[in-house]
């Protein structure tokens with residue numbers, strides 16, 4: 001997306017000075033794009049979902065600029081098993097940020113622990129990290145509301161897919177809330193497909209108190225054989 005090509009929106013590689021803006025956007029778009037997030041500590045939230053990507057794999061990050069300001073990002077990881085996991089970051093935050101007792105995070109953390117135990121007892125395993133050689137890459141994508149619905153998310157995703165093809169990475173997975181219809185629509189529009197059924201998300205509640213669910217979607221760099229033969233001209 002070229003400068004001025006779409007309402008002054010530009011997509012470019014991430015640079016170190018973008019870091020605080022990426023962290024702010026991460027928090028402000030946390031709950032399906034809504035700032036009313038149930039985890040109310042910005043620093044730990046941004047650490048959980050952006051620090052690996054900005055600090056350890058910045059070459060896989062893209063940012064969206066509008067009017068000279070960062071308005072969104074795609075944070076990628078080409079090898080999820082080699083990357084620092086969110087669970088590892090969370091473990092560190094227990095001590096560095098005291099998230100288990102901090103008033104802005106403790107209710108969420110304890111509700112999550114209770115959900116995990118209850119779900120196990122009920123025989124509903126929660127969401128698990130995807131460890132599959134077919135989809136080693138993963139990503140996070142978040143846009144401020146001012147740049148949504150204009151094709152920017154689709155362009156970011158296609159740019160990331162192109163990078164994976166160039167690097168010879170076989171595929172990518174993504175985890176989102178099953179209730180986030182717009183995100184699922186955006187992933188499906190660039191070829192991701194639902195993988196498995198949605199699992200109850202520990203800790204998360206809708207505004208009416210219902211559980212949220214995590215859905216995995218996957219995409220292969222090369223079309224699968226069935227898709228390839230369907231695409232071949234007949235006769």
Ligand SMILES: CC(C)(COP(=O)(O)OP(=O)(O)OC[C@H]1O[C@@H](n2cnc3c(N)ncnc32)[C@H](O)[C@@H]1OP(=O)(O)O)[C@@H](O)C(=O)NCCC(=O)NCCS
Nearest residue numbers: 033142143148149150151152153154176182183185186189
């Ligand atoms: C989800 C998000 C990245 C999508 O980016 P976007 O720029 O708004 O989406 P686009 O305008 O590029 O649309 C991409 C596709 O999604 C589809 N889509 C958009 N809104 C949709 C909706 N409500 N339901 C289903 N599909 C939808 C569009 O039809 C489009 O497909 P097309 O290109 O075939 O027409 C962006 O809206 C966002 O950041 N939302 C808030 C944060 C968030 O939810 N992040 C994802 C967490 S995993």
